[in-house]
Amino acid sequence: MAYSIQKTSAVTTSNVITTADLKAHLRVDHSDEDTLIEALRDAAIETVNNYCNTNLGDVTAVMYLDQFYAHWEIPVGPVISISSITFNTDVATVATLDTGNYYVDTVRKPARISIINAPQVYDYVHNGVQVNFSYGFLEAEVPKPLLHAIRLMVGHWYEQRQQVVVGTIVANLPLGIYSLLNPYRVFS
Numbered sequence: 001m002a003y004s005i006q007k008t009s010a011v012t013t014s015n016v017i018t019t020a021d022l023k024a025h026l027r028v029d030h031s032d033e034d035t036l037i038e039a040l041r042d043a044a045i046e047t048v049n050n051y052c053n054t055n056l057g058d059v060t061a062v063m064y065l066d067q068f069y070a071h072w073e074i075p076v077g078p079v080i081s082i083s084s085i086t087f088n089t090d091v092a093t094v095a096t097l098d099t100g101n102y103y104v105d106t107v108r109k110p111a112r113i114s115i116i117n118a119p120q121v122y123d124y125v126h127n128g129v130q131v132n133f134s135y136g137f138l139e140a141e142v143p144k145p146l147l148h149a150i151r152l153m154v155g156h157w158y159e160q161r162q163q164v165v166v167g168t169i170v171a172n173l174p175l176g177i178y179s180l181l182n183p184y185r186v187f188s
Contacts, residue, residue, distance in 0.1 A: 011057030025151045044153035053186040055136030064127035068118035075188030079111035080134040088128040145180040
């Protein structure tokens with residue numbers, strides 16, 4: 001099954017974890033490196049998002065498929081809601097699938113959609129089916145282990161500013177960070 005997902009809104013990363021919180025974790029009491037800490041925060045959040053197939057903060061997105069399937073998964077999460085499913089009936093005409101014609105299971109990880117009676121999608125168009133949905137952790141509900149993983153990454157990158165340090169032994173980011181992230185990964 002070929003698909004693509006495009007985010008249609010963005011999240012403000014300072015709402016996920018503040019610079020002040022990270023500075024307290026780093027024990028930094030000056031503002032000389034706030035820009036660096038904010039850049040490290042943004043990189044750590046994006047790393048968590050990519051590793052876990054999630055989003056810290058809720059966003060809207062569109063999943064594009066070429067056709068309907070009896071069942072398919074949404075390979076990101078957690079899915080909050082499906083706002084609509086649309087499809088092409090010809091090159092220029094888009095119809096909305098009736099909500100009574102599909103079931104959504106957002107409890108399951110990854111979420112899935114089951115179609116009751118699939119309508120015909122126009123054969124000569126790419127991305128003929130569009131699933132409009134929202135997903136991610138609401139900013140106030142980001143799990144504490146994910147926030148702690150961000151703190152650990154920012155701390156590691158703040159202290160180890162170069163990829164290679166000559167004359168010392170530098171360990172990779174500790175295995176413990178994956179223990180924090182793995183329970184929140186979405187596999188499909």
